[in-house]
Amino acid sequence: MAVDRLLWKITLDVVVLACVSFPLLALLLWAEPYRRGYFENDESLRLPYKKQQISEGLLAGLGFAFTIVTITITEFVRDKQGKGCGEKFLSGVLIPGWVWESYVAIGIYTFGAACQQLTVNSAKYIIGRLRPHFFDVCKPVADMSSPLNALGYIQVYNCTGTNEAQINDMRLSFPSAHSSYAMYTAVFFIMYIQVKGKWRGSKLLRHSAQFAALLGAWYVGLSRVTDHMHHWSDVAVGFLVGTSYAVVVFLFVLKPKKYGMPRSWETAQPEMLPQPVMAR
Numbered sequence: 001m002a003v004d005r006l007l008w009k010i011t012l013d014v015v016v017l018a019c020v021s022f023p024l025l026a027l028l029l030w031a032e033p034y035r036r037g038y039f040e041n042d043e044s045l046r047l048p049y050k051k052q053q054i055s056e057g058l059l060a061g062l063g064f065a066f067t068i069v070t071i072t073i074t075e076f077v078r079d080k081q082g083k084g085c086g087e088k089f090l091s092g093v094l095i096p097g098w099v100w101e102s103y104v105a106i107g108i109y110t111f112g113a114a115c116q117q118l119t120v121n122s123a124k125y126i127i128g129r130l131r132p133h134f135f136d137v138c139k140p141v142a143d144m145s146s147p148l149n150a151l152g153y154i155q156v157y158n159c160t161g162t163n164e165a166q167i168n169d170m171r172l173s174f175p176s177a178h179s180s181y182a183m184y185t186a187v188f189f190i191m192y193i194q195v196k197g198k199w200r201g202s203k204l205l206r207h208s209a210q211f212a213a214l215l216g217a218w219y220v221g222l223s224r225v226t227d228h229m230h231h232w233s234d235v236a237v238g239f240l241v242g243t244s245y246a247v248v249v250f251l252f253v254l255k256p257k258k259y260g261m262p263r264s265w266e267t268a269q270p271e272m273l274p275q276p277v278m279a280r
Helices: 003-031 056-080 097-127 134-138 164-169 177-195 204-227 232-256
Strands: 088-090 091-097 140-142 157-159
Touching: 003 088, 003 097, 056 097, 056 177, 088 204, 091 097, 097 232, 134 140, 134 164, 177 204, 177 232, 204 232
Parallel strands: none
Antiparallel strands: 088 091, 140 157
16 A cells, blocks of 8 residues: 555656646747737837847756755765655665655655746736847837827837747746746755755855855846846846745745754743752
């Protein structure tokens, strides 16, 4: 029965991840963003197009590799220290405890990453905010005979730009998916090693690693502004979404209480003082 439950758990994990990932894939492949209009005098849309420093593939690869290496090393060390969950049997095969714990943590991290990406990308397609390089990429020609353009807000126009991929992407500014994923990974890492990456060495080493992860996510967000891919508000909301998902996933899905997280809010039991000997 224990083996059956373990296989059933893995099967359910795969199904759940597929259910979250498929809508995200469908959104990226087949959805059309909302066609938002523009004002001719909007200076925030007149920045030149620049090649982005950090592509989606590079960010995703680095983020997942960084998280997988961190979790695997941490769980291996914990297992050697006798803090692991013990060995597991899967179809008659002995699985080390640190392998199982790594699988659980990586799976939960992946689930949270898929959820936050689905959240931000669905918002992109629903809102359709124009990127700062809109004029440079689209080179719009307005239909001034349309009554929809009479008030100065141009809703009927044609793009004369030649790069179809950039034209399709120019309406996906809000919020920043790069910033959301980078901050999600950084906050998840910070909380993970804070709870499970304990050792007897310098505490500043652990906190320096946490600060470096946070600084890396901060840089990713700032690069999206300097690359003219996002407005600052897009990045700010992306940071907020990523942080929120990391906290919720870590606290309520990974559930760090079982790893011995100190509960400082609980009141300690008062020490019992010895009762005085009664004088006769």
